[in-house]
Amino acid sequence: MEETISLKEIFEVLKKRLWMIIAVTAGAAIISAIITFFVLTPTYEASSEFIVNQAESMDENSYDVNNIRTNIELISTYNVIIKSPAILNEVINTMDLEMTAEQLSQKIQVSSAEESQVVNVTVTDESPAMAVGIANGTVETFEQEISNLMNVDNVRILSPAVESADPSPVSPKPLLNIAIAIVVGLMVGVGLAFLLEYLDNTIKTEQDVEKTLGLPLMGVISTVSEEDLGPETKNRNPSRASKIRGESVGT
Template identity: 60%
Template sequence: MEETISLKEIAEVIKKRLVLILTFILGAAFIAAVLSYFVLTPEYESSSQFIVNQTQQEEDAGEFTQENLRTNVEIINTYNVIISSPAILDPVIDELGLTLTPGQLADKINVSSEENSQVVTVTAADDDPAQAVNIANTTVEIFQEEIPSIMNVDNVAILTQAELTENPSPVAPNPILNIAIGIVFGAMLGVGIAFLLEYLDNTIKTEQDITKQLDVPVLGVISHVDESDIRAQQQANFETETTGRRGLNGAKKTI
């Protein structure tokens, strides 16, 4: 029974403050839309892939065992670290003439590989789609050139290169997702403020409030009468009296 009353009170508070809650929802959605379409800078991504394959010695020997495959997969973790190191990124910066530090460029690059796969994907992000393509391709190319001297192995081959499409689509921001988040946040904030205002409101407005707050019975209620109500009642009485007089006059004439 108590749970039903609590749910009823919650519904009444939401209904009472519905305009406030809707205002917060619409306001948050509007702010999210403005930020997504007009404030936040679009970001583009491009990916290039390379594959870790047989070493030259393995090819000459004509052998490629399951152990070789496992070794190549394990060494990919090392390659992922090397790609994001200054040993690779410094030449990339010089090649492209970037005004970035190796750490800043590393934040623009993501290296990933599927489990038990020899294929590594290098994804570059930038606010210029052409620059994202250049960063991804140049990083993989320089990595392929430098890895023999760093690891004393030559088992990296470029699989695919990033390409610039005619109408690249930004990966961020996502306006629909941001607006949805804004709606949820606005609803939570609006409901929270509605219950806070209801909690802070200790005024007595109805007979039920008197019974609830003061724990005393209500003996009577004095209705509030506005001047407009008085004028309306006087007008109604006047019309009634006028109608009655006309009826009496008509009766006298008939007699």
């Protein structure tokens, strides 16, 4: 027989385990904040741009659609070359970096807008000054070496990276991390509440008796408190009542 659960039962479960759900959510947020502020190392970004264009005079007659199309098609090749060991090893030697070409490649991202001759080189590092230096050093080395690698002279630095006076880290993002932790903690807390309710097989209501034993319920013995008996019962002398009951029994 298929079992169904009503919205009222769902709310009852959530209400019953509300403090547990709140505790799990708060714990997840606190753990995320501790990791974000005290464990993770902030990282900074610096970007340098170069343009792919033929070294010609910039008068009206110098613009050639075919040359522009060729330069745009070359950008895909340049994006691969700029992260190759041929360029990165030269950057490492020039800047005396203590890392391999593969490690340096992981710090560099190369991108360009569609149908654009401008290429953006973004470097991420734990030091803002180092990020600026690697970004500029990579673009400068690429500009010098590309003519030897491909026998072309169409790369010019457009905008070098500059270190700001008060750089802001790009990672980690405290608010985002805490928000994600709250959502995850809430989901875990709700799921745990329903799991505990599902595993709880104790008998609490009349319906539980009928469901467990498969027998009709004949009656219910209610619990009577002193408040339900009224003030007369509260003020009655217990010893006097016992004596009267004893005399009645003897008679």
